[in-house]
Amino acid sequence: MKLENENFYIITGGPGVGKTTLLNELQKEGHQIVPEVAREIIKQQMETNGTGLPWKDKELYLKLILEASLKSYLEIQNQNSESLSFFDRGIPDSVCYSKIIEKEISFEINSIAQSYRYNKNVFILPPWQEIYQTDSERKQTWQEAKMTYNVMKETYLSYNYQVIDIPKDSIENRKRFVLDFIRKTK
Template identity: 40%
Template structure:
């Protein structure tokens, strides 16, 4: 059974391209949004000394991201699937992560991407060297940000989504660009 998230809009792309900052802005404007799985899992695992970290156990990290994304989707459904919900990445991003790491895509991960569908229009933030910064959770370099962008472009396209590249501009202008594309 496939679920249709016609009012669920994904914002994806490489690390450090302004996705989470943009979603924080939308949240302040009253929009519903999800929280990025990867960063949150890294923070939680670091707190408890867990192994589900991209530099310890990549597959376990991917499994936790998948569970997080599916739970975020289900929480969005509780809103009635009638108001726009903005997602800081989505289930297909787990496939992208596994590809980037050279790992096989388990059948259940592919199945999840086929079942948990978002709006056909997906927003993708391009690499933005001027704002890119590494931090405690974001250890990837800028080259990895470019590879991630390319990988996410390929994965979402293969899954039948229409990608809309976000402009490199102020948060307010980026937000208006998205608003005009989800009306």
């Protein structure tokens, strides 16, 4: 089975590049936002003393991310809405994380990434050191953030998505860039 939804747009990139801020601005414009599952998983695992954390059990963390990403996709798909939906990361981000932790891409992950498709244009925010910050859930170094961006871009391209770099600019201009791009390509 293959599902494809042209109204599902991914906004991705390495950590600390302004994804959440951009998504919040798009939500203020009335667009549906699908929050990042990784942060929620980290919060849940920390609250319950779970091991499904990127600094504890990376493979369990990957499994939890993949399951939550697929669940989010299906929930929004089942709403059968014609409006735009912006995802804070997508299912292929699980493939990227597999690569980062040097785990072989399983048949299951690959199959899900190929079967549940978003709009062919994926927006990616490049590393931007001036705005990069760590916190209790984001512990990656600046070097890891840059490497994640590169692996992310390569991963999406390998799944036949067009990767659109969002310029380093004000949040208003970044939002306008995304919405203008969508209007021009619809």
